[in-house]
Amino acid sequence: MDVIELxxxxxxxxxxxxxxxxxxxxxDVWDHLVHDEWEIALSLLEGLGDARPLPPVFWEKLAEAADRLRLExxxxxxxxRCSELRHGVIRADLTLRSGHGVRRTTPLPGAGVLRPMWDIGHVSPSGGRAVSIAALWVEGLPVLEPGGRATIRxxxxxxxxxxxxxxxxxxxxHEDRSVAGTAVVLQVRPPDITVSPG
Known part of the structure; x- marks a missing residue:
């Protein structure tokens, strides 16, 4: 399939x-497709995907079109978004720590590449803190600076x-034993049970 077909x-x-x-x-999407305005059509479709839950195949087709348009x-x-459907998503308000004793001195990447540990209140069998891992996406920002605050997914x-x-x-x-940031959970959406966890 070429971009317009996707x-x-x-x-x-x-x-x-x-x-x-x-x-x-x-x-509106079709109006832009007729005029070969593919990037605009892609952006509009992403917005329509935010308006209501759509199946993974929708996001897979958009991802392939974006790859072909070199829109990383x-x-x-x-x-x-496919991962959110398969694994669930937690939205939270995160504030990163800054200053002395903080491991991170560079901006936190915002596009889902970081998978930090999270203390969500669980205790290990030995009675210590247990952490869980979750990938992180910063909404609306390419990076989050130390000391910065943003909504995350x-x-x-x-x-x-x-x-x-x-x-x-x-x-x-946590990125090590020290606290890298604190977040307050805003929204929790469990995995879509109709989607296989691929």
Whole structure:
């Protein structure tokens, strides 16, 4: 499939009544496809995917189109959304620590490449702290500076570890034994049980 076929195919998976917060619809996507404005069409489809849950195949087609257009962050975002469907997602407000005694002195990458450890309140069999791993995506920013604050999305490596996490819970991020940041959970969406965990 070429880019336009991928975008057309993805757009057919969006129910016609779906609209973004700006009232953009699938009809708007088709207008851009007719004029070979593929990047705009891709961006609109990503927005429509945020308006309502869509199947993994939708995100897979967008990821392939973004790869072919050499839009790395967009492709990473579409792959990320597939992971959210398969493993669940936790949105949280993260504040990174800065200053003396903090391991991270460089910006935290925002596009889902970091998989830090999280203290979400579990205790190990020996009575010590148990941590769980989750990939991290920073919403709206390419990086998060030390001392910075942003809304993040977490995809748990082992979703069953995160079943007790609820909005309002404070969790801590670790890249080593020290606390790298503190987050307050805003939203929890479990894995989509109709999607295989591929």
């Amino acid at each position: 975008l057309e195919s993805a757009s057919l998976l969006v129910p016609e009544e779906t609209a973004t917060v700006n009232d953009l619809t699938v009809r 962050r967009s492709a990473a975002w579409c792959h990320w 977490l995809v748990p490596l082992t979703p069953s570890h995160w079943t007790d996490v609820q909005p309002g819970r404070r969790i801590t991020m």
